[in-house]
Amino acid sequence: MVLTPGEADLLRDLVEQIRLLLEHPDPDDPVRQRLFPAAVTGDDAEDAELRGLVYDDLLTGRLVGLEELVGYLDGGRRVRAGLQVDLQAEQAALVLGVLNDVRLALGARIRIEDLDRDQLDDNHPTFPTVVLIDHLGWWQEQLLRILDPQSVAHYDDLDESDFE
Amino acid sequence: MTAVLAGPGIAPVTTPGTITDDRVDLDRPWDVIVWDDPVNLMSYVVFVLRRVFSYPEPVARKLMLEVHRKGKALVATEPREQAEWYVQQLHGYGLHATIQRAS
Numbered sequence: 636m637v638l639t640p641g642e643a644d645l646l647r648d649l650v651e652q653i654r655l656l657l658e659h660p661d662p663d664d665p666v667r668q669r670l671f672p673a674a675v676t677g678d679d680a681e682d683a684e685l686r687g688l689v690y691d692d693l694l695t696g697r698l699v700g701l702e703e704l705v706g707y708l709d710g711g712r713r714v715r716a717g718l719q720v721d722l723q724a725e726q727a728a729l730v731l732g733v734l735n736d737v738r739l740a741l742g743a744r745i746r747i748e749d750l751d752r753d754q755l756d757d758n759h760p761t762f763p764t765v766v767l768i769d770h771l772g773w774w775q776e777q778l779l780r781i782l783d784p785q786s787v788a789h790y791d792d793l794d795e796s797d798f799e
Numbered sequence: 800m801t802a803v804l805a806g807p808g809i810a811p812v813t814t815p816g817t818i819t820d821d822r823v824d825l826d827r828p829w830d831v832i833v834w835d836d837p838v839n840l841m842s843y844v845v846f847v848l849r850r851v852f853s854y855p856e857p858v859a860r861k862l863m864l865e866v867h868r869k870g871k872a873l874v875a876t877e878p879r880e881q882a883e884w885y886v887q888q889l890h891g892y893g894l895h896a897t898i899q900r901a902s
Contacts, residue, residue: 670893673897674890676832682897685883689886689887693890696891732891732892735839738838747838750837768838779840786842786845786856
């Protein structure tokens with residue numbers, strides 16, 4: 636990956652924000668609710684139990700991922716375009732997951748599920764965040780092209796019904 | 800689908816007239832459901848389904864499209880412990896997944 640200095644700084648900043656959020660739990664926080672979602676439907680007691688069981692590993696996994704990403708950024712070398720970060724396959728897979736956590740967190744913060752993207756213009760306050768989510772998604776696609784080219788979207792994936 | 804706490808928000812269900820304690824019957828199957836969400840990329844969902852379930856690409860893609868078009872898809876049916884393990888992994892990847900007793 637080659638990141639512009641701006642991108643590297645931005646990533647570090649986002650990672651730090653999420654790390655703080657994970658370490659200082661606020662149960663009403665929509666970001667937290669998205670990162671630790673429901674696990675069982677049809678039985679609230681079972682849901683609470685399974686969520687309790689998975690919580691520690693899920694939290695640790697996320698924190699380790701954030702830490703590892705910062706480590707990779709620290710280990711990057713300066714090239715003309717910015718910062719080059721060389722990743723082995725499993726490291727790339729980890730970065731892919733961390734980018735996903737960041738995108739989910741950003742999306743939850745702006746309540747993206749309630750937004751109608753067709754009505755967003757560049758004056759809308761959430762617009763910069765939506766742009767950022769898309770930009771990080773582009774990074775994910777680049778990583779996926781290398782990690783698992785078969786998973787990357789095909790042109791025939793979408794038909795007319797997807798655009799209703 | 801809104802990415803809030805209770806997901807589909809179904810009230811607890813009690814099965815009438817059942818004497819058996821379901822927890823004891825660990826082999827009874829549970830459905831693993833993946834729910835649509837507005838952030839996860841289609842390609843990422845395919846990648847995760849392949850990683851977690853070792854599904855061939857056409858199967859993973861078909862399931863992803865079902866999630867995308869119908870809002871959810873049944874991705875596996877397994878004994879309880881296996882289903883729990885799958886959901887844990889899926890949550891780790893950031894997918895919104897739940898288990899429910901198989902109908």
